Amino acid sequence: MTSFSSITRAMAPMLFYCLILALTATGCSSTSKVAQNGRGSVFLEEVMDWTFEASHPAVIDQITILKIMKGVHTTDVQQGSMRMSASGSSKPMRVFSDEDAEFLAPLLAQGLSKAKPEQLVGFRLSSSAGSGSEPTAGSIYVRQDAIHFTVSRGAGTTIFLPESAARTEQAPVYATGGKAGAIAHVIDYHMLARAPMPLALPATKTSAAQSGSSPITAPAVMTSATAVSAHEGSENGTSVETQIQLRRAKDMLTKKDTEINMLRKESTWMKRELRERDEEIKALKATVKKTPKKKAEAYPTH
Numbered sequence: 001m002t003s004f005s006s007i008t009r010a011m012a013p014m015l016f017y018c019l020i021l022a023l024t025a026t027g028c029s030s031t032s033k034v035a036q037n038g039r040g041s042v043f044l045e046e047v048m049d050w051t052f053e054a055s056h057p058a059v060i061d062q063i064t065i066l067k068i069m070k071g072v073h074t075t076d077v078q079q080g081s082m083r084m085s086a087s088g089s090s091k092p093m094r095v096f097s098d099e100d101a102e103f104l105a106p107l108l109a110q111g112l113s114k115a116k117p118e119q120l121v122g123f124r125l126s127s128s129a130g131s132g133s134e135p136t137a138g139s140i141y142v143r144q145d146a147i148h149f150t151v152s153r154g155a156g157t158t159i160f161l162p163e164s165a166a167r168t169e170q171a172p173v174y175a176t177g178g179k180a181g182a183i184a185h186v187i188d189y190h191m192l193a194r195a196p197m198p199l200a201l202p203a204t205k206t207s208a209a210q211s212g213s214s215p216i217t218a219p220a221v222m223t224s225a226t227a228v229s230a231h232e233g234s235e236n237g238t239s240v241e242t243q244i245q246l247r248r249a250k251d252m253l254t255k256k257d258t259e260i261n262m263l264r265k266e267s268t269w270m271k272r273e274l275r276e277r278d279e280e281i282k283a284l285k286a287t288v289k290k291t292p293k294k295k296a297e298a299y300p301t302h
Contacts, residue, residue: 031122034111040100040125042107044115045139047174056115058142062105064189068140068149069101070094070198071165072185074158094198095136095155100125108140115141120175125154139175142189150184152176160185165192 034042073092096104104123111121120141127133136154140147150171151158160166171184 034114034121035107038126039103040123040135042104042111042121042123044111044119045122046116046119049172049174052120052172052174053117054115054120054141054143056112056117056119056142058112058115060109060112060142060147060189061193062109064193065108065140066101066105067192067195067197068147068185068187068189069096069105070098071161071187071192072096072149072151072155072158073161074156092159092161095151095158096125100136112140112142122177127154137177139177141175145188145190147187147189148175148184149187150175150182152179152182158183158185160187161198162195165195 031043031045034044036042072095074095075092104125108121108123115121120139122139123137125136127135134154136151138149138151138153138155140149142148149160152171152175160168166185166187168183168185171182173180175184176182
């Protein structure tokens with residue numbers, strides 16, 4: 001009779017194989033929070049698929065991620081507050097409102113800067129109170145020179161604008177939390193960084209922060225100074241994005257001018273030092289030449 005221990009040893013490889021298949025099917029394992037409050041959450045999630053390797057940590061500026069958030073649209077007329085147009089055809093509507101985009105952009109940038117090669121950055125937005133709409137969730141990660149952005153829940157079928165900056169592909173299950181059939185937008189973020197901010201279009205829904213939610217400490221997309229500059233720019237017909245870029249360029253130029261002035265002062269000081277040293281050497285040489293040579297003393301000869 002075969003002993004119980006022998007059966008256990010025989011089944012161990014099969015159990016191990018089943019465990020590996022289960023982990024591969026679910027795609028992701030442990031998570032760690034980047035930030036969370038009543039409005040939503042951003043977290044790092046470890047991918048158990050051995051084929052996954054991201055270019056993390058990655059430093060992507062908040063403005064580029066803001067463009068990504070505002071570039072994701074949906075044409076699903078059943079989603080959120082979308083309504084059929086007068087002509088009977090649906091128009092693209094943004095998945096994320098301005099408030100949601102400005103909430104997520106700095107947190108996603110922070111997550112990408114902290115993520116490891118085996119991690120992706122996940123996010124989840126809470127629905128507006130009493131809206132009855134499904135929470136929006138998805139993921140983002142960087143691989144080589146492209147950002148892979150997926151909205152896995154709460155948006156229906158999505159497209160990305162401008163179309164020239166991205167291509168679509170079937171999202172892997174590890175990017176969707178195990179959900180099949182979602183679309184991933186593979187975005188050339190270098191090209192997107194040079195593109196203007198997407199046009200202001202209606203959003204499918206707006207997430208409202210719940211009362212009593214804990215604050216999230218994250219870098220803001222716009223400071224008070226840039227907000228004032230943006231207000232002035234809007235009155236003059238200049239976009240907020242242009243104003244932010246101009247202010248940053250001005251700050252960089254100011255810093256460069258300060259460095260150049262310091263280098264000029266150091267150069268002037270060194271020239272003065274060299275000139276003084278040269279004068280000292282010339283004076284020393286002149287003193288040596290003017291010193292008379294002593295005549296040899298004459299001794300009487302016998």
